[in-house]
Amino acid sequence: MKVKRSERLIDMTRYLLERPHKLVSLTYFANRFDSAKSSISEDLTIVKKTFKERGTGTLETVPGAAGGVKFIPEIAKTEADEFVNEMCIRLSEPDRLLPGGYVYLSDLLGEPSILRQVGKIIATQYLDQKIDAVMTVATKGVPIAQAVSSYLNVPFVIVRRDSKITEGSTVSINYVSGSSERVEKMELSKRSLKRGSRVLIVDDFMKGGGTVNGMKSLIEEFEAELVGITVFAESTFSGNRMIDDYSSLLCVDEVDIRDKTIHVSPGNYYKTK
Amino acid sequence: MKVKRSERLIDMTRYLLERPHKLVSLTYFANRFDSAKSSISEDLTIVKKTFKERGTGTLETVPGAAGGVKFIPEIAKTEADEFVNEMCIRLSEPDRLLPGGYVYLSDLLGEPSILRQVGKIIATQYLDQKIDAVMTVATKGVPIAQAVSSYLNVPFVIVRRDSKITEGSTVSINYVSGSSERVEKMELSKRSLKRGSRVLIVDDFMKGGGTVNGMKSLIEEFEAELVGITVFAESTFSGNRMIDDYSSLLCVDEVDIRDKTIHVSPGNYYKTK
Secondary structure (H helix, E strand, O other): OOOOHHHHHHHHHHHHHOOOOEEEHHHHHHHHHHOOOHHHHHHHHHHHHHHHOOOOOEEEOOOOOOEEEEEOOOOHOOOOHHHHHHHHHHHHHHHHHHHHHHHHOOOOOOOOHOOOOHHHHHHHOOOOOOOOEEEEEOOOOOOHHHHHHHHHOOOOOEEOOOHHHOOOEEEEEEEOOOOOEEEEEEEHHHHHOOOOOEEEEEEEOOOOHHHHHHHHHHHHHHHOOEEEEEEEEOOOOOOOOOOOOOEEEEEEEEEOOOOOOEEEEEEEHHHOO | OOHHHHHHHHHHHHHHHOOOOOOOOOHHHHHOOOHHHHHHHHHHHHHHHEEEEEEEEEEEEEEOHHHHHHHEOOOHHHHHHHHHHHHHHOOOOHHHEEEEEEOOOHHHHHHHHHHHHHHHHHHOOOOOOOOOEEEEEOOOOOHHHHHHHHHHHHOOEEEEOOOHHHHOOHHHHHHHOOOOOOOEEEEEEEEHOOOOOOEEEEEEEEOOOOOHHHHHHHHHHOOOEEEEEEEEEEEEEOOOOOOOOOOOEEEEEEOOOOOOOEEEEEEEEHOOO
């Protein structure tokens, strides 16, 4: 039974949003809605226009017999700025201050609405790059990796500091923890990353950059390629940071344990713009 | 500027899908689209009908001045069955077999399209229940917890076996690992769960049920309430399982290390239906 335009638009929108970066053929929609390809094509023009106007993302049209449409999620700059500013306020809440000058983030990184925005923002940063996998380190990086991977629609892999039976054979490397200068070990399941994969590293927090540097070594070990590094928050680091080329959403500028204040500003991704 | 119905439907669908279980007022949409409430109301009737017909979920209408609509994501039974059957095949792939009879799952649990379906299926199981938080244990449960929490739109909390500075004060309990009968420790950041919270436990794999039982104790320790337990996969367990009341999506019935075969069938949630 032929489906009305209004219903087609609703279901089409839902279908595309759930499959970012995936090519969907016009024929698929034509069959799904028992409608002519010309009508589907008109529908898609409206979806494309609305997505663009509302900052939802780009609907790419791939011409030809094997063609179709591909939804590329994006976040509008104003929406991203607003979110980052809101996060600056949230991160500055004095009761987040932990002994040693650490900042409590676990509540934020367990909040689905926050993770959706973080995922969209980081995915938007890498729109022009081909990415095969998102890499992070257990445990607190996982929610960020998953959020980003959901918008890029590529798998994420989890590097661990402790080996687990359920990972099978692993490749391990030693790395120097940047802030404490201890040598530690991290490992990744051998089958989780193919040679030549283009990898995006994400993490929740970066101080000295040692952990991220460890992941870089792992990527080399797997003969894969590093595309970029983005962290949710970085802290100003007095020592020699091991990583130069990264982006951050937030920067913890100053922590005063005495006065119980935390000062947080937008990260370098926003500063350079 | 007044927005056309077709564009309203697209943006409304997107807006609602991104905010499950959240009450959105008609006024919000009326302002967003510079349209009369009566038109918005008609739009929502179309969205509701389409969501229902396509198995996307329910659009609940809350009447009154403080009213509006709420989108409750669901998965259609046929789609869930199809997914579970597909997972039975994927899990049975002989190269997933690890020493000790374990089954490699990390690739599946790093695949966004799989996590979306798992999230929807588990969220659908608890449609009628009030849930305040999803709980899991690091590391492999995290992707499942995040997927479920995204569809329920409630936070998730991560129980850890190792304490981390960045968690602040924690509450810890000892538990008996069901399969190995060792006594182990798990802990949860004190501030991550409010007293009286209604908690859903999820995990990737259950054998003896010791880990899940540990999380149950932690919930008691926090004076919170257990709503339910769902695991992605369980394995048939010859010993005395510590947990009775749980649901599983998949069941690893038999693992033959000699012949390198794994037999997987739908979990108890599907068997009882």
